[in-house]
Amino acid sequence: MGFANRLAERFRGWIRAGAGLKRLVLVTFVALLSFSVMLAGGFFQATRAADDATRANERQLVSNHLGIVVHAMLATEAVQLTWDEAVRSVGGQAGSPDLKWADTNLGQFLAHVAKTDAIYLVTPRGDLLRGWQGDRQADASYAPLAPAVRRIIANLSLNRSLNEPAREFRPLQDGTWPYAAAGRPLTRWAGGFIWYEGRPALITVISIIPDVNYGLLRRTPNHVVSLRFVDAGMLEEIGGAVLLGDVRFTPMQPDASSDRNSSELRGIDGRPLGWLSWRPHAVGSQVLRRTAPLLGAYLLFFVGVLVVGTLMIRQALRVAREMAAREAQAHHHALHDPMLGLPNRAHVMQRLRALLQEDTGTPARPGEGEQEVLLAYFDLDHFKAINESIGHHVGDDLLAQIVARVRERFGPNYVLGRLASDEFVLLRPGESGREAADRLGEELMAIFADPFIVFGHSVPVSASCGISWAPDHGRDAKGLLRNADIALFHAKQRGRGRYRRFTHDMDATIRWRMDLEIELRRAIALDQLTMVYQPIVNVADGSIASFEALLRWNHRERGDIGPGIFVPVAEQAGLMPLLGDWVLRRVFADSHDFGSAEISVNLSPLQLVARDFLPGLRAMIADERVDPARFTFEITEGVLLDRSEQVMELITDLQDMGFRLALDDFGTGYSSLAYLRSFPFDRIKIDRSFVQGIETDIDAQSILRAIVALGRTLRMKVVAEGVETLLQQQLVHAAGCQLIQGHLYWRALTPEQVVALLATDRVQDLRIAV
Ligand code: C2E
Numbered sequence: 001m002g003f004a005n006r007l008a009e010r011f012r013g014w015i016r017a018g019a020g021l022k023r024l025v026l027v028t029f030v031a032l033l034s035f036s037v038m039l040a041g042g043f044f045q046a047t048r049a050a051d052d053a054t055r056a057n058e059r060q061l062v063s064n065h066l067g068i069v070v071h072a073m074l075a076t077e078a079v080q081l082t083w084d085e086a087v088r089s090v091g092g093q094a095g096s097p098d099l100k101w102a103d104t105n106l107g108q109f110l111a112h113v114a115k116t117d118a119i120y121l122v123t124p125r126g127d128l129l130r131g132w133q134g135d136r137q138a139d140a141s142y143a144p145l146a147p148a149v150r151r152i153i154a155n156l157s158l159n160r161s162l163n164e165p166a167r168e169f170r171p172l173q174d175g176t177w178p179y180a181a182a183g184r185p186l187t188r189w190a191g192g193f194i195w196y197e198g199r200p201a202l203i204t205v206i207s208i209i210p211d212v213n214y215g216l217l218r219r220t221p222n223h224v225v226s227l228r229f230v231d232a233g234m235l236e237e238i239g240g241a242v243l244l245g246d247v248r249f250t251p252m253q254p255d256a257s258s259d260r261n262s263s264e265l266r267g268i269d270g271r272p273l274g275w276l277s278w279r280p281h282a283v284g285s286q287v288l289r290r291t292a293p294l295l296g297a298y299l300l301f302f303v304g305v306l307v308v309g310t311l312m313i314r315q316a317l318r319v320a321r322e323m324a325a326r327e328a329q330a331h332h333h334a335l336h337d338p339m340l341g342l343p344n345r346a347h348v349m350q351r352l353r354a355l356l357q358e359d360t361g362t363p364a365r366p367g368e369g370e371q372e373v374l375l376a377y378f379d380l381d382h383f384k385a386i387n388e389s390i391g392h393h394v395g396d397d398l399l400a401q402i403v404a405r406v407r408e409r410f411g412p413n414y415v416l417g418r419l420a421s422d423e424f425v426l427l428r429p430g431e432s433g434r435e436a437a438d439r440l441g442e443e444l445m446a447i448f449a450d451p452f453i454v455f456g457h458s459v460p461v462s463a464s465c466g467i468s469w470a471p472d473h474g475r476d477a478k479g480l481l482r483n484a485d486i487a488l489f490h491a492k493q494r495g496r497g498r499y500r501r502f503t504h505d506m507d508a509t510i511r512w513r514m515d516l517e518i519e520l521r522r523a524i525a526l527d528q529l530t531m532v533y534q535p536i537v538n539v540a541d542g543s544i545a546s547f548e549a550l551l552r553w554n555h556r557e558r559g560d561i562g563p564g565i566f567v568p569v570a571e572q573a574g575l576m577p578l579l580g581d582w583v584l585r586r587v588f589a590d591s592h593d594f595g596s597a598e599i600s601v602n603l604s605p606l607q608l609v610a611r612d613f614l615p616g617l618r619a620m621i622a623d624e625r626v627d628p629a630r631f632t633f634e635i636t637e638g639v640l641l642d643r644s645e646q647v648m649e650l651i652t653d654l655q656d657m658g659f660r661l662a663l664d665d666f667g668t669g670y671s672s673l674a675y676l677r678s679f680p681f682d683r684i685k686i687d688r689s690f691v692q693g694i695e696t697d698i699d700a701q702s703i704l705r706a707i708v709a710l711g712r713t714l715r716m717k718v719v720a721e722g723v724e725t726l727l728q729q730q731l732v733h734a735a736g737c738q739l740i741q742g743h744l745y746w747r748a749l750t751p752e753q754v755v756a757l758l759a760t761d762r763v764q765d766l767r768i769a770v
């Protein structure tokens with residue numbers, strides 16, 4: 001797996017981890033929340049249960065206490081009424097009661113001691129003997145109470161023991177009476193609550209019995225009835241006794257929402273009288289109230305943790321996402337060219353490797369599982385020149401149009417990638433072989449058949465293309481691309497605007513070139529190169545106007561190697577500055593032997609743009625003491641296309657120094673007449689291919705005529721190169737061309753031949769026959 005893939009995988013992992021983290025956080029949060037809710041629920045439940053228990057407890061307390069209140073009253077009265085003197089005075093044992101005694105010892109005393117509201121002394125049948133309200137006599141108030149008192153007394157007389165268990169019942173004159181052990185008569189008593197005068201009241205009935213002289217009891221004794229209203233005072237007492245606040249009586253049970261606890265008040269006869277209600281203690285609620293701040297703090301803490309946690313997680317996730325996005329973007333950038341959005345070299349190689357199933361670990365056996373892929377490597381001819389002459393934005397637009405055309409024609413089954421500014425690669429998986437390659441090549445060339453319209457201008461563009469395919473030309477991406485590159489190189493060598501299929505002997509050519517480069521270095525070092533000089537002739541009289549210096553390499557084994565072959569090698573190998581300097585020095589040296597003859601020297605663009613070209617040239621002029629006026633530098637349009645400041649300055653400097661300039665190879669490349677206007681050339685050299693086409697091409701003649709006319713207007717001489725035939729000579733002459741260079745007149749001469757030629761007047765004799 002490639003580095004980019006691993007990177008992508010890692011970031012997908014990040015994103016996945018992010019999602020997992022999210023889930024984990026969610027689960028934790030939900031768990032925490034449920035736990036908190038459960039805790040709170042349990043807590044509330046517990047306080048509620050505590051409250052309920054307390055309430056039940058309170059009710060029990062109150063109801064118990066009501067019994068105690070009754071019994072306390074009875075007990076208080078019993079003290080006064082278990083008394084021999086009371087029996088004798090008001091016990092109803094013999095004669096009429098001593099009402100005066102009763103006023104003091106019952107009415108006043110009991111009212112005082114037992115806080116009663118009313119007291120009645122009654123017969124065993126419940127008939128009134130005397131009644132008091134407070135300590136005042138109030139017989140009349142008894143009547144409404146009488147039925148209830150009679151019912152109570154009737155119950156008392158059922159011979160049931162009310163206090164301590166009776167040991168026996170002894171006969172009295174009018175019935176029986178309960179006695180305890182030792183013949184002590186028991187007090188019969190009863191107490192409870194009744195409804196009286198529109199409110200509840202505590203009523204007690206108690207019999208008057210002896211405390212010492214038991215024999216005094218001979219007949220059923222009189223009873224004392226006491227009445228005490230359940231008033232605020234009593235309620236307060238009850239509340240105080242059971243430690244409950246705000247005890248109240250209500251006829252109806254207070255509803256649940258009132259938050260009061262209550263207990264039913266039942267009458268002595270068992271009928272409901274109403275309700276006692278009070279403010280409950282509500283322990284749970286208190287606990288709740290006490291713990292509320294703690295709970296609140298916990299809640300706040302929980303919410304805080306939640307909020308902060310969520311924010312942190314979100315932040316972390318956002319950062320992770322951003323990082324992943326940035327990485328994805330970086331990954332995309334790493335694999336795509338930013339301008340056209342096409343896969344870049346790295347990406348193309350990755351795709352190619354994937355297509356070829358490299359890195360699968362299992363080497364395919366020959367013939368089995370081998371992947372077919374066609375690879376077209378193409379680049380635009382002279383794109384640098386186009387780009388720099390018409391502007392980068394135009395160049396960019398042009399590239400975009402080319403990409404659009406390629407995409408339109410080839411569709412999604414092809415992979416288009418961009419390797420460098422104007423170098424593209426087109427992959428066709430699943431195809432291979434010569435025919436498929438030819439089809440691809442022709443279709444690709446067809447894309448450039450029509451010019452492109454860029455910002456309103458029609459721009460003709462051609463491309464060169466090399467095609468290789470797997471598995472024949474390599475089973476690995478690198479080798480396949482390299483072979484397509486070699487084929488591309490050959491396509492360019494063949495004159496551009498064409499495609500070439502890779503062949504294995506091309507590979508040999510490349511090796512040959514590499515060998516050549518090594519040997520060229522050696523040749524320069526060993527001074528194995530020479531210069532020859534080809535005369536340029538005046539058509540009018542055949543006289544020699546000047547010489548063009550041409551480089552020769554006589555290789556010991558390979559024989560003569562033409563500069564057309566090794567100069568490009570030198571240019572590519574970066575040897576041109578070195579080689580160029582060598583040429584200049586040699587030409588300057590030779591020129592001393594040539595009298596005043598004018599000499600033109602070819603300058604390679606790569607030589608010109610070398611940083612120290614001008615200083616080097618100045619040094620040489622000084623060293624060799626030459627007159628720049630004798631020399632013309634031949635440069636090609638390629639240099640001028642690059643209208644950089646540096647080149648412009650250089651040209652001006654050269655002219656300032658006294659050198660003249662010739663525009664070489666005119667008629668190939670761009671041949672823009674505009675250059676002629678903007679650069680002060682001394683000569684225009686019409687290219688050999690143009691001259692050789694002139695015999696058959698009528699247009700070429702008129703173009704030549706136009707160029708010559710323009711040259712004349714601009715005061716530039718026009719030289720026709722490569723004139724080999726008389727017809728060519730006549731045609732260029734007819735077109736107005738004054739200077740001719742070609743085998744028709746002279747081949748290139750050695751310096752010795754030049755010296756000899758210049759020494760004789762009979763130039764014609766030395767002329768080399770065609
Ligand atoms: P060029 O500058 O166009 O040079 C003219 C070429 O045409 C020379 O080829 C010359 O021998 C050839 N030629 C002249 N008349 C005829 C003819 O009638 N018929 C035919 N077929 N060819 C003719 P050469 O010497 O092989 O040089 C080839 C190219 O190498 C030159 O083209 C020039 O671009 C380059 N070159 C030669 N010497 C130098 C040099 O010293 N420095 C640089 N930078 N380039 C050089």
Ligand code: CA
Pocket residue numbers: 548602634664
């Ligand atoms: Ca030349």
Ligand code: CA
Pocket residue numbers: 664665685687688721
């Ligand atoms: Ca030329």
